[in-house]
Amino acid sequence: MKTQHLPWKEFSRYLEVPEQGLNFLKEAKELASEKGFFLYLAGGPVRDALLKRASRDLDLVLEGNWEVLLPELLAKTKGELLFKSQFLTYKLRLPQGFTIDLVTARRETYTGVASLPIVEPADHKADILRRDFTINALIYGLTLPFEEEVVDLVSGLKDLSEGKICPLHRDSFIEDPTRAFRGVRYKVRLSFNYAGDFYLALERAKEVEAFEKLSPPRLAQELKLFFSKEPLENLFKLIEDSDALNLFELSLLKKRALKSSDIDILGLAIKELKPKDREKFFLLFLIELEEKSLARLGFFPPEREKILKVYKIFTKEYLENLDILERVEAFEKLPSYVLLRLALEENLRHTIMEFWNTLRHIKPHLSGHDLKALGVEEGKKVGLILREIRRRKLKGEIKTLKEEKELVKALLFRDF
């Protein structure tokens, strides 16, 4: 074991955490010291402080029982307990909205390939050894016995200085294949390299088909982090690097061939889709539209069927042969994340973008209510006239409210 003194003043320079977060750490530290518990930060913030990079989330770990500290800690910091998980982690919200995760030092025992571990409270050593990479297995003590010390059990400091992504042991990716994708993220984000053991761990995981055994929700969750946790400009590199390691194929995903113009549509999705739809778009962005890949990423059968059906029907010719209103209505029926995914197909891009950027916003000024006031009898005819107004507007034949009203008059006595 190696330790390295690092004054709190220097360490905390890289924590981009609001005042209340830092204050929380101070109170937690005092209470833990009183009770004789070892409190430390682990993973990201320690790695990042040593690299002199800013970090935002805190991985605060207690070798001890949080329940003993919580009543006083919540009272002192005016925090609110949001939830408690079966893995002895707690999520708190501090005043002004800052949330913080509290973790109990724990041991993880893996019983099957790519399955979730058995978790039990343990000491800091076991808690270090459950982690993914040596650079993420460094801890920084906030209390005795390692106050203001970086504790290194697994050559994390050496790997950090050499820029290496090294798993803690060679069965690491058998236990949890998502770690390989995590490794790609750190490699790209930090411009590091894989250690020899990374490749060895990958080979072992391949031998037991660990990636195939990874459950769809876990695979999907991990892949979404390419989009949500990493800067957008790294995305293509993340995908290329995963592909170079064959991670998609091993996970039974058919990766889509990317082109630079995809970024524009991704930008639209990020800006305009609701969070849940955005996440689905991210997943669809990665893959070819085919049954197996959709299933691997957790799309349920009815959704898969719907996506594959429109993908098959919507050829360029089919869409061009539709009347403009029919085309707009066909697009409007689709969930927006499916539509934007289809826009990534070269032959559909132009038609869908025309809809997305302009056509979908073209609607009649007149409402059904207005039509009735203009003398249209209640019933089917209202809808038909509204559609006709929209069709003519889409074609650019009419524009103004006056023209709409004239059209209504002309259509008033027509049979539909």
Ligand code: ATP
């Ligand atoms: P980031 O800057 O992306 O937040 P991080 O290192 O803080 O990086 P988190 O995903 O926040 O990563 O996880 C916190 C810590 O938990 C990691 O540093 C690592 O020690 C551990 N960890 C997370 N996921 C895994 C995993 N799948 N297997 C083992 N350890 C993990």
Ligand code: MG
């Ligand atoms: Mg983190």
